[in-house]
Amino acid sequence: MGKFELQGNRFIWNGQPIRILAGAIHYFRIVPEYWQDRLLKLKACGFNTVETYVPWNMHEPTEGRFEFGGMADLVRFVETAGELGLHVIVRPSPYICAEWEFGGLPAWLLNYPDIRLRCNDSVYLEKVDAYYDVLLPKLVPLLCTNGGPIIAMQIENEYGSYGNDKAYLTHLKEGMIRRGIDVLLFTSDGPEDDMLQGGTLPDVLATVNFGSRANEAFAKLQEYQPDGPLMCMEFWNGWFDHWMKPHHTRDAESVAETLREMMDAGASLNFYMFHGGTNFGFWNGANYGDRYEPTITSYDYDSPLSECGDTNEKYDKVRAILSEYSNEPPIPVPPSLPKRAYGTVELTEQAPLFGNLERLSRPVQRVTPEPMERLGQYEGFIVYRTRISGPRTQGKLTIQDVRDRAIVYVDGSFVGVSERWDPQTFMLDIPEEGAVLEILVENMGRINYGPQLKDHKGITEGVRMNNQFQYDWTIHTLPLNDLSGLTFADANQQPLAMPTFYRGTLEITGECADTFLKTEGWTKGNVWINGFHLGRYWERGPQQTLYVPAPLLKQGDNEVVLFELHGAKRPIIEFLDRPILGD
Incomplete structure (x- = not known):
């Protein structure tokens, strides 16, 4: 004692x-x-x-x-x-x-x-x-x-x-x-x-x-x-x-x-x-x-x-x-752990998000686009879907109080991005037969300090066409804590412009070592290694690599999955032996 x-x-x-x-x-x-x-x-x-x-x-x-x-x-x-x-x-x-x-x-x-x-x-x-x-x-x-x-x-x-x-x-x-x-x-x-x-x-x-x-x-x-x-x-x-x-x-x-x-x-x-x-x-x-x-x-x-x-x-x-200031003799400093540059890995398989929604999440019906927490979800992404009646000419779409980043699609086509710190509205022409509106919202992290601490995620107020709130929503929660339901297919084309999961294999011979996954050429998303969620990447920086500790790796084949929101120049990633943080 x-x-x-x-x-x-x-x-x-x-x-x-x-x-x-x-x-x-x-x-x-x-x-x-x-x-x-x-x-x-x-x-x-x-x-x-x-x-x-x-x-x-x-x-x-x-x-x-x-x-x-x-x-x-x-x-x-x-x-x-x-x-x-x-x-x-x-x-x-x-x-x-x-x-x-x-x-x-x-x-x-x-x-x-x-x-x-x-x-x-x-x-x-x-x-x-x-x-x-x-x-x-x-x-x-x-x-x-x-x-x-x-x-x-x-x-x-x-x-x-x-x-x-x-x-x-x-x-x-x-x-x-x-x-x-x-x-x-x-x-x-x-x-x-x-x-x-x-x-x-x-x-x-x-x-x-x-x-x-x-x-x-x-x-x-x-x-x-x-x-x-x-x-x-x-x-x-x-x-x-x-x-x-x-x-x-x-x-x-x-x-x-x-x-x-x-x-x-x-x-x-x-x-x-x-x-x-x-x-x-x-x-x-x-x-x-x-x-x-x-x-x-x-x-x-x-x-x-x-x-x-x-x-x-x-x-x-x-x-x-x-x-x-010490009377104690110094002890030796342990050496740095090994680092290894494993080179490039091609991500040869694709699983588009919207084609896999039913495999990742059971839909729920709500009158309004509820925030994540009310649906028992606390992290990740959420998809809101409704049908807008037509015809409408140059209707202004407003997502009222999005937290934190919304990507908007109409009939499967990309419309734009509205961010909490830079909210946008979108002018839409809706045909006579109407159109399907889909909004993918990312929770980018709840506030951890200060008076804004109570921070619900998703769409917390509503969605309007002009001043008319839109009701009757189908919602898919996407905490992404289990990706086993995804159906991948061989990719015979360039990365898609839609939110898509990409998969490839890092082959390791010899002892595993720490490495750093470089995301240059990709836009924004998340990475998993052997099922472990490394975290987020974003081309806006300052971070340009993700740290991969050796204990997450194994000799032989290692599964790498990227969830990319916008698309990439080519379906390739690179593993370096040093981090890049800032310029």
């Missing part, structure tokens, strides 16, 4: 002062086979603690059904860290932000029309309590008070950036304690008056999050907590990327200067991120400032350990500084 506690302005571990030097590594963004490699590189850099969020939506994807295996095996991740001699800080939700889908909240919460998120709402708290009843007992045996590696746990996350409901925070705190969490509890917020006023609790350690001007941030923290230890719970040493924006980088020397400032102040700290990983599948989130901005598949974050686990200049500078 271990004892981690506060004494005045110091952290104490088993009776001795300790400075917490932590780095964020999210188990849910890394294949489990690589957890040990990333944790060893954290330790070799000079850190003594790993920090992780816990995404509620991954662990309870549908209400009452819980997942704690594979990439969701939180217990195994914490145990692995402990076996390597690392302490663990857990930030167990319900909300995590993290540029993760819906900030970690499960989308099925939106099935409750009157629910109020992140506050003392009885419906919301009932769902949180049911989740905690399952999650927290898994963590109790891993607490340092029970001989495990977990030394501290967070209450909510940056709550002062969202609200000021102290009754809500108190409910979470008391619920954690009541379920056996007896380690140090803390909150984390930005170093601003309103955030520290709204997000902290009496007798709970407050920590602050920032990327620079450490002494200013700590001075603000001390105005509210004059006697506690200084702790930066999120040192933003890099940043995340949105589609259609340049790749973010931060100079390694700038990171080193802020790190030294914190070390000279005697502070404890947590690098956010030390290693970012990947938003596999549909797990990326989105932001909403002036407009909706979805996050890319890579969560490289320009962190000291890259998306594929390689060290870099930032890693070297951080390791050098930490060694100056």
Whole structure:
């Protein structure tokens, strides 16, 4: 057993002062086979603690059904860290932000029309309590008070950036304690008056999050907590990327200067991120400032350990500084994992989406084009179909409040695209016999931060011809979590201009290695390798390759499936031995 506690302005571990030097590594963004490699590189850099969020939506994807295996095996991740001699800080939700889908909240919460998120709402708290009843007992045996590696746990996350409901925070705190969490509890917020006023609790350690001007941030923290230890719970040493924006980088020397400032102040700290990983599948989130901005598949974050686990200049500078403040001898840095360029693969089979709808989804009839959540769907795509009567000349088609990207077809012909951040209307001539209208909508990730958090997907209001709402819809939900029903045919032509699945085979001889799938020449879509959903690609960048960890591959034949929304120059992909992120 271990004892981690506060004494005045110091952290104490088993009776001795300790400075917490932590780095964020999210188990849910890394294949489990690589957890040990990333944790060893954290330790070799000079850190003594790993920090992780816990995404509620991954662990309870549908209400009452819980997942704690594979990439969701939180217990195994914490145990692995402990076996390597690392302490663990857990930030167990319900909300995590993290540029993760819906900030970690499960989308099925939106099935409750009157629910109020992140506050003392009885419906919301009932769902949180049911989740905690399952999650927290898994963590109790891993607490340092029970001989495990977990030394501290967070209450909510940056709550002062969202609200000021102290009754809500108190409910979470008391619920954690009541379920056996007896380690140090803390909150984390930005170093601003309103955030520290709204997000902290009496007798709970407050920590602050920032990327620079450490002494200013700590001075603000001390105005509210004059006697506690200084702790930066999120040192933003890099940043995340949105589609259609340049790749973010931060100079390694700038990171080193802020790190030294914190070390000279005697502070404890947590690098956010030390290693970012990947938003596999549909797990990326989105932001909403002036407009909706979805996050890319890579969560490289320009962190000291890259998306594929390689060290870099930032890693070297951080390791050098930490060694100056340590009495422990450095341990060797594990080598980079092998990379391999497998070359080009021709995708020789095609399965058009609209020819396979009935194999992927059972249609439902609705009066209006309902959003995904009301149909029990939480990710992927959705198709809305209706018939427009004719004749009509130059009728204006409007999709009212689409979330997030709609592709419009009339009688099977492409009409145009309307995007949430760039809504379009379309002038249509409908013949006397009428026409079939089909709208394919992509959920590009729910908002993970800020007041726009409640983010339904699909068509959330309606579809109009001029001012006339159109009713009587056939809807196909397309979560795309099972592609086994697709019927592929040999492709004897160029890629289609319609949404189509393409399939090919990557043949591997010898040992499997990490690789990077280059999507140049393709427009927009998703990729699966051996049934594992790698994530999204888009020619608008900045990401131009998708990371493929070696454990997803096998010797011999590997199935590659692309779901392309618009078409490609030629049905070929390429596997490189390096990533391309940005220009």
